[in-house]
Amino acid sequence: MAQRFGGKFSPTGGPSGPTPDNKGFQTKRPTKAGFRSNLLFFLPVPFLWKAFFEDPITLIMGLVTTALMLLGAWLTREGLFAQEAYEARSIARRPALPRKIIGAVLIGLGLGCGALMSGQSSLIAIALATLGAFLHLGTFGFDPLANKGVEGLDDFQTDRVAKAVDTGEAHLKAMKDAILRARDRQLEGRVDHFADTARALFRTVENDPRDLTAARKYLGIYLQGAREATIKFVDLYAQNRDAKMRADYDALLTDLETNFASRTTALLSDNHTDLNVEIEVLRERLAFENR
Numbered sequence: 001m002a003q004r005f006g007g008k009f010s011p012t013g014g015p016s017g018p019t020p021d022n023k024g025f026q027t028k029r030p031t032k033a034g035f036r037s038n039l040l041f042f043l044p045v046p047f048l049w050k051a052f053f054e055d056p057i058t059l060i061m062g063l064v065t066t067a068l069m070l071l072g073a074w075l076t077r078e079g080l081f082a083q084e085a086y087e088a089r090s091i092a093r094r095p096a097l098p099r100k101i102i103g104a105v106l107i108g109l110g111l112g113c114g115a116l117m118s119g120q121s122s123l124i125a126i127a128l129a130t131l132g133a134f135l136h137l138g139t140f141g142f143d144p145l146a147n148k149g150v151e152g153l154d155d156f157q158t159d160r161v162a163k164a165v166d167t168g169e170a171h172l173k174a175m176k177d178a179i180l181r182a183r184d185r186q187l188e189g190r191v192d193h194f195a196d197t198a199r200a201l202f203r204t205v206e207n208d209p210r211d212l213t214a215a216r217k218y219l220g221i222y223l224q225g226a227r228e229a230t231i232k233f234v235d236l237y238a239q240n241r242d243a244k245m246r247a248d249y250d251a252l253l254t255d256l257e258t259n260f261a262s263r264t265t266a267l268l269s270d271n272h273t274d275l276n277v278e279i280e281v282l283r284e285r286l287a288f289e290n291r
Contacts (some may be wrong), residue, residue: 002189034178039231042195043073047062048065048116062117071105072105079099079100079140080140082095082099083144085169089206091206092144093158093163094147098145100141107133108131108136110132111129111132112129112132114128144195147162155281164205167223169202172227174231176188176235178234187249192253197257222256
């Protein structure tokens, strides 16, 4: 897919400096929630089609079947996304809701209702529901059922690291959702690259959480400030599409991204003086940009 030219001589006036290198982007993998999970959304189509050409009882059963199977398909896809996030982290909490397992149960129930709708006996309906649920689990597997941590960390430390990463991911998601409203593909790409840089620090904290307190303080100020700056920028940019405002936001994002990458190692060192100074400077910069 073609992308608009950006850079020093682009019409949008992007930053002239090179985009900071980022190893986080190189770790991206294709999502597992693809063709197979999307096929589940088409399973209830025959039952829904049949329902509109039969009596009212069959119509109701057809709608119930469709609702169960669509909800099961959606939960399955969300469960695959949650599993990918779990597998990408060195330290992670198990998903609070076993989406794939619940999805398997709902798909099975939908198949059972569909069998009853077609005039089959209760025994056949139960058999089909059980078979469908087991086939679903055989295809998509189970949800992660245990917390994942590194050797030498107790459950309390593991939970603290996982919570810190979850909070950071929530800030990144809010930034991504906000920048979509700007309808600018180049800025969307910059925010994606920014998120990759932040996730590189997440992995560093997970692998060596010697000073999680400082890391959480830095991540909180950094990502929360970046999120608020993004939301405010989008609100103003949507009104007048000011090129200077866009360039200022892009420059801010580049500055923060570069600073974030350079502090990944220093954040976990034993010398906190420089880090605390940088946190204050960062706080002031974000406050200035959010005026």
